[in-house]
Amino acid sequence: MTVFNPPKSNLLHIEVINAIINAIVSGSLKPGDRIIEQHIAEQMQISRAPVREAIRELVAQDIIKFLPRKGAYIAPLNPKNVQEVYLLRSCLEGLAARLATEWLTEADLNQLYLLNFKMGEATLKNDALAFIESDLAFHDLICHRCDHAQLIKMLEGVRVQTRLYMIMSKWNLVAHSQLNREMNAHQPILDAFRERNPEAAEQTIRAHIITSGNLLLEYLAGDEEKENPEKEPDESRL
Template identity: 35%
Template sequence: MTEPGVAAFPLGAEPSAALPSLPAVRRVADSVHDLLREAIIEGRLTPGSRLSVPVLAQQLSVSRSPVREAVQRLVQEGLATEEPHRGAAVARLRPEELVPLYQIRETLEGLAARLAAEQAGDAELAALRETYEAHASALERGEATRHVALDLAFHAALRSASHNHELQQYLERVQGKIAIAMLGGRPEEWSKQAIVEHHAILDAVLARDPEAAEAAARAHIRRVTADIAALTPPRRRTAKPSP
């Protein structure tokens, strides 16, 4: 016996032919989530900014339900935190929270670069080169504030060129936290180092050299990890009790 309104299919039958196709319309909650995520990554919503559901619903002219769902997704992704009786706010990330994340990222970014060198198509290589050149031009013009967006765009292009969907998903999960870390770092100093390291990755991928591409990508992330670790305050040693 089936529930009212639910079609019954014979055992072994393929239900796909009997199901209508879904409308090509995005859910409101998905659109709100992407809008807020982009604002956090671009620094328009800074760490500590309150994510009030009523206020956001009014600003975006939507009901509270999709905003609440979007904010909860941000909390699950680690881009926001929720405190009892205070609601959610954009996450404040300490350097010591990011070092383990970057240690994992080193391996994943190295794999992405290796796969990109092996599998990227001409259009993907062109996109990677164009993103690098836009980043370099912005730095030459002194547009250090664009560093984060262009840095993230370069790594996004590299992930896309890897042709590994699962790898892309893993890296995208940490992308937002990485953006918050970069916004809280030393943009001008880090960007000058990053552009040199990105050039090494680009050259290796264009040369179709998987080993060199992986080594360059891992060296880049390893350097960033060391920079973040240097921002971590030293742990205080607890005094041993006297005998």
């Protein structure tokens, strides 16, 4: 079965990262499955260099691990790690929201309202892909308006984990027809920005991210397959 398709852009290592994340979310890759650089390069019809770069980044973010003489494999999802990432993200994005309050233009606010509206539409249709696309764009816009280069770099440091966890969480809600639990989750953030209240913006986005993290932790707690963090890599896959 072909898991990895040829890329559509020139950002090859990003395409590889996204392909691996999508494979994890879809279940094509499971914790313990080996990641073979050559197989991915062949399936995506690219050189091994961007695959190697993608794997390095995923290792740095604890999505892929290495074992001596075993190679790279998909790391098990550790609830403690998930909790730590969401706590860190809530602090970083909270600060970004506080700083962005001063810099968001009227056009920015209109774009945030539009993205929130699209999320509402996706919720009504139980459409995870549309919801995730707008949700990521919503948070990215805020983070890139904070006018703080070092903070943006730190947020980029957890971006891949954030994307993986967000997708997993939303797909789980869709699978149980519960995406409506996210309905209007961004409204308090929008209200804080409209009022130009930096403290409220920080607190509301922090609370929102922690709540989202708890939804993923609920999913992990109910998934028995992810309760064995010592699973050895399965060399028969990929």
